[in-house]
Amino acid sequence: MNQPLTIYIADDHKILAQALGGLIQQLPEVEELKIFHDGKQLFDACQENLPDIVCLDIEMPNWDGRKTLVELKALFPELRCLVLSMYNEKELIDDCIKKGAAGYLNKDCTLEELKEAFESSNDIYFSKGVLKHLSGYSQSSQKDELIDPTSLTEREFEVLKLLCEGMTPKEIASKIHLSPRTVETHKTSIMNKFGVNSVGKLISVAYKNKIV
Amino acid sequence: MTGTKSINNWIHLVITCLIVLLPLADFAQTIEQLKKKVATEKKPVELIKLHSDIGTEYYRKGDFVSSHEHFLESLKIAEKIGDEHNCAVSYNNLSIVYLNTEKYEKAEFYAKKSLNLSKKLNDKEHLANAYNTLGNIHYMKMEDSLSLHFYKKAIHYRKIMNDSLGLFIQYKNLGALYFEMGDTLKGIDYMEGSLSYLKSVDDNLEWFSAYLTVAEAHVYQGNLEKGKDYIDSCKMLLPRISAHQMIDDYYYVLHQYYQKKNNHEQALVSYKLYEKYKDSVENLEKHQQISELGVKYETEKKEQRISLQNKLLKEEEHSKNLILIISGILLFLLLTTFFMYRYIQKNRMVRLEKEHTEAILTEIINTEEKERNRIAKDLHDGIVQDITSLKFMLNAIQAEAPTKLHPSLSQLNEEIDKISSEVRELSYQMMPITLKELGLLKALEEMMNRNLNHNKIDFEFNALGFSDERLPEKIEVTVYRICQELINNTLKHSSATSVSLLVQLHQNMLQLTFEDDGVGFDVENVKKGIGLDSLTSRIAWIKGSLEFDSSEITKGTTAFIRIPL
Numbered sequence: 043m044n045q046p047l048t049i050y051i052a053d054d055h056k057i058l059a060q061a062l063g064g065l066i067q068q069l070p071e072v073e074e075l076k077i078f079h080d081g082k083q084l085f086d087a088c089q090e091n092l093p094d095i096v097c098l099d100i101e102m103p104n105w106d107g108r109k110t111l112v113e114l115k116a117l118f119p120e121l122r123c124l125v126l127s128m129y130n131e132k133e134l135i136d137d138c139i140k141k142g143a144a145g146y147l148n149k150d151c152t153l154e155e156l157k158e159a160f161e162s163s164n165d166i167y168f169s170k171g172v173l174k175h176l177s178g179y180s181q182s183s184q185k186d187e188l189i190d191p192t193s194l195t196e197r198e199f200e201v202l203k204l205l206c207e208g209m210t211p212k213e214i215a216s217k218i219h220l221s222p223r224t225v226e227t228h229k230t231s232i233m234n235k236f237g238v239n240s241v242g243k244l245i246s247v248a249y250k251n252k253i254v
Numbered sequence: 255m256t257g258t259k260s261i262n263n264w265i266h267l268v269i270t271c272l273i274v275l276l277p278l279a280d281f282a283q284t285i286e287q288l289k290k291k292v293a294t295e296k297k298p299v300e301l302i303k304l305h306s307d308i309g310t311e312y313y314r315k316g317d318f319v320s321s322h323e324h325f326l327e328s329l330k331i332a333e334k335i336g337d338e339h340n341c342a343v344s345y346n347n348l349s350i351v352y353l354n355t356e357k358y359e360k361a362e363f364y365a366k367k368s369l370n371l372s373k374k375l376n377d378k379e380h381l382a383n384a385y386n387t388l389g390n391i392h393y394m395k396m397e398d399s400l401s402l403h404f405y406k407k408a409i410h411y412r413k414i415m416n417d418s419l420g421l422f423i424q425y426k427n428l429g430a431l432y433f434e435m436g437d438t439l440k441g442i443d444y445m446e447g448s449l450s451y452l453k454s455v456d457d458n459l460e461w462f463s464a465y466l467t468v469a470e471a472h473v474y475q476g477n478l479e480k481g482k483d484y485i486d487s488c489k490m491l492l493p494r495i496s497a498h499q500m501i502d503d504y505y506y507v508l509h510q511y512y513q514k515k516n517n518h519e520q521a522l523v524s525y526k527l528y529e530k531y532k533d534s535v536e537n538l539e540k541h542q543q544i545s546e547l548g549v550k551y552e553t554e555k556k557e558q559r560i561s562l563q564n565k566l567l568k569e570e571e572h573s574k575n576l577i578l579i580i581s582g583i584l585l586f587l588l589l590t591t592f593f594m595y596r597y598i599q600k601n602r603m604v605r606l607e608k609e610h611t612e613a614i615l616t617e618i619i620n621t622e623e624k625e626r627n628r629i630a631k632d633l634h635d636g637i638v639q640d641i642t643s644l645k646f647m648l649n650a651i652q653a654e655a656p657t658k659l660h661p662s663l664s665q666l667n668e669e670i671d672k673i674s675s676e677v678r679e680l681s682y683q684m685m686p687i688t689l690k691e692l693g694l695l696k697a698l699e700e701m702m703n704r705n706l707n708h709n710k711i712d713f714e715f716n717a718l719g720f721s722d723e724r725l726p727e728k729i730e731v732t733v734y735r736i737c738q739e740l741i742n743n744t745l746k747h748s749s750a751t752s753v754s755l756l757v758q759l760h761q762n763m764l765q766l767t768f769e770d771d772g773v774g775f776d777v778e779n780v781k782k783g784i785g786l787d788s789l790t791s792r793i794a795w796i797k798g799s800l801e802f803d804s805s806e807i808t809k810g811t812t813a814f815i816r817i818p819l
Contacts, residue, residue, distance in 0.1 A: 055639040061646035100687075101635060108691070128638045128678055131688045132703060133696040149642045150674065208758065208765045210801050210814040240769040241812060242756030246716035 046073035047160060048093040052084040052110065053077070053126070054102045058149065062097075062126070065153055069160070079103075081110030092118060095160055098143075100127040100134070108141060115142035124159055124167070126151075130175040139166060146172050191253045193235050201228040206245050206254045285311055298335045302328050306340070309347060313354075322351050342371040342380045349387050353394065359598055361391050382411035382420055389427060398435050405431060422451035422460075426467060433471055442471050462491045462500060470507045473514060481511055502531035615795050623685075623731055630684035633677055641674045694730040695720060695757065698737055702755065705741055712752040719759040729819065732796050733757075733764065739789045740768045740813060748772020748811065759819075764798075766815040773810075793817070 049072055053059040059077045067075055076093075078084040082105040084096060096114065098107040105113070111123055124145045125138045135146050145159045145167030159167040168176065194202065204214045211229060215222040229241070238244045248254050288308045295301050309324035329344035331337075345368035352361035365387040372380035389404035405428045412420040425448035433441025445468045452464055469484030488504055495501060505528035512521035648670065652663045682704075689697035695717050706713045724730070737755065744750050750772030758765040793800045798817035 055635070055643075058639045058643045058646075061643050064650075065646060128634065128642065128674075129687050130678065131682065131686060131700050133688045133692055133700045137692055137696075149639075150645050150671070208760060208763065208816070211803060212801065239752065239771065240714060240754030240756075242716055242754040242767045242769055243714050245756055245758070245767065246718060249718055 048074040050093045051097045053099040081105030095122045378411045418451040626684045630681045633681040714754040717757045744770045762819045764817040768813040771810040
């Protein structure tokens with residue numbers, strides 16, 4: 043058996059906190075468990091007596107979970123902080139991990155998952171429900187295309203520059219006295235030369251390669 | 255080209271006064287010199303400038319009748335030779351004269367003319383001047399929010415021009431506006447802040463007037479110590495100021511100061527000095543004389559011309575025609591005045607109607623967002639947490655239940671999970687927490703990930719020109735909803751396989767370029783569709799513009815959206 047653990051939970055939903063606490067207390071290695079209803083209370087308690095693990099809800103009155111996380115990590119960099127939340131938005135999960143969370147679990151996770159999260163002292167732990175959301179994401183290809191600006195004609199370069207300045211093809215047409223269709227042709231030709239299939243991509247590639 | 259200068263237009267607090275930029279002593283001499291030049295000058299461009307200068311001199315002296323006359327002359331020549339730049343200047347100058355004679359409708363009419371022309375010419379200095387004048391007109395009309403709107407526009411252009419005198423005027427006016435709106439502290443802040451723009455200006459009188467304004471604000475506010483500091487600064491400059499109009503204001507402020515200090519003796523002394531200088535100022539009875547200015551002035555002018563013609567006609571003994579001409583002209587003037595009045599009235603009606611529609615739209619959108627926010631929060635903080643508690647209870651029962659109940663309890667468990675995830679998705683669609691906590695860009699990425707990946711559509715998301723700073727909440731939420739609408743539209747109708755969204759922040763302009771490679775649509779027909787209707791009204795609400803580019807040739811749909819910040 044592992045060494046005995048002290049665990050603090052902060053959750054403003056009292057019934058849920060009780061239920062969660064009851065579940066956690068079923069683990070034999072848990073020696074002491076305290077429940078708080080906002081982040082500030084938990085933080086103050088940590089200053090008096092530092093637990094082994096804290097579990098934070100995200101939305102709470104007074105100090106919310108993210109604020110509490112930042113404050114705790116600043117004072118106790120070694121403290122293992124888990125976020126327990128029903129939000130499964132990837133950017134929010136990323137943000138919590140960036141702020142130093144050691145894991146992100148949904149509140150309806152199983153006792154086994156909680157146990158694993160408490161014990162896996164090195165890796166960042168995600169419960170199954172969270173992982174299901176994270177794995178659904180494929181990062182859009184971030185490779186930086188190298189572009190040869192000399193392949194553009196003078197007119198094409200001009201059109202590209204105006205596109206990057208935020209003008210629409212119609213506005214460009216009236217500005218440089220061409221028909222909208224000609225501008226459209228130039229635009230398509232540039233996109234072909236750069237191997238992109240959208241104006242959005244074209245502009246961002248142009249900026250990233252410092253062509254304009 | 256060398257354009258004529260616009261006269262600066264000041265809002266002086268509490269007392270509306272003119273700022274005399276030149277000592278009055280020089281006035282007669284200057285006018286005489288300028289008029290001599292007019293007599294010999296032939297080039298229209300020079301004449302425009304000379305008349306404008308003379309008008310400015312009269313304006314500074316407070317003679318609005320003569321000022322009006324010369325500005326009008328300047329305008330006529332400019333119109334004749336098609337010099338649009340100077341037309342814009344003259345319209346603005348005329349507007350200022352009308353403003354000072356409290357003829358607001360006419361002032362607004364000319365200011366708008368100047369504004370429209372300046373927009374056409376894309377002349378930033380004229381634009382700033384016209385916006386300032388409009389701001390002043392609405393300031394005087396106590397239409398504070400309009401005034402604020404125009405001052406901010408003016409500040410925008412002054413900043414682009416890096417015009418420190420202009421910025422001084424702008425911030426001083428803005429300060430006066432806040433002061434009058436009851437936000438006295440902010441007002442004083444702006445007024446004091448405006449002083450820093452004067453540093454590069456070497457003109458005692460401008461400093462004097464600026465100090466005086468701030469002093470007056472402080473005294474009015476009861477900050478007697480600070481007020482006295484600024485009064486003392488004025489006092490230092492006093493020996494070098496010869497414009498009586500400014501000096502009388504100085505003594506008036508001093509009088510106010512002593513009044514508040516309960517030093518009645520000194521208050522009386524300064525009041526007497528105030529009266530002395532006030533009386534010495536050559537003051538035309540501007541209000542009475544100007545009251546019929548609009549029509550009467552024009553009539554007089556025409557009559558002068560007519561009397562000249564009359565002489566000639568007499569010589570030729572054609573006096574009968576004269577009556578016809580006079581009545582013709584009078585009729586013409588009457589009709590012109592009538593139609594101009596109608597035009598202005600109509601304009602005002604249209605404007606009021608538009609303001610009303612905007613107010614309703616704001617109400618609708620605000621209410622909708624507020625409700626979405628509330629429902630999302632209620633769902634997540636209430637129902638989702640309750641369901642989770644239920645699940646815990648069920649698990650506890652399951653642990654102790656007889657084995658034959660296990661299959662149905664497991665099924666119940668699964669059902670609860672399904673409900674929970676549905677409610678959470680609903681809460682997300684209502685108002686994602688990412689948008690509230692992490693901002694627009696993260697929320698957009700999250701949304702594209704969720705909605706597009708799920709439907710096996712490739713996407714490309716790029717953001718350029720952003721810093722860490724969050725955008726105003728109204729903009730963030732609205733732009734998010736706009737993108738949501740665009741993506742839903744793509745999912746529903748286009749059978750696209752890839753989508754690209756580019757968000758650019760460039761010089762206070764937010765630009766969205768949204769593309770899909772779907773079937774595209776007939777722009778004119780679909781614009782009236784329901785989904786796009788809510789899209790266009792949201793864009794209109796934040797004063798943005800939307801342009802679609804959708805055709806069978808280029809395949810797919812492209813939307814260009816621009817939103818000013």
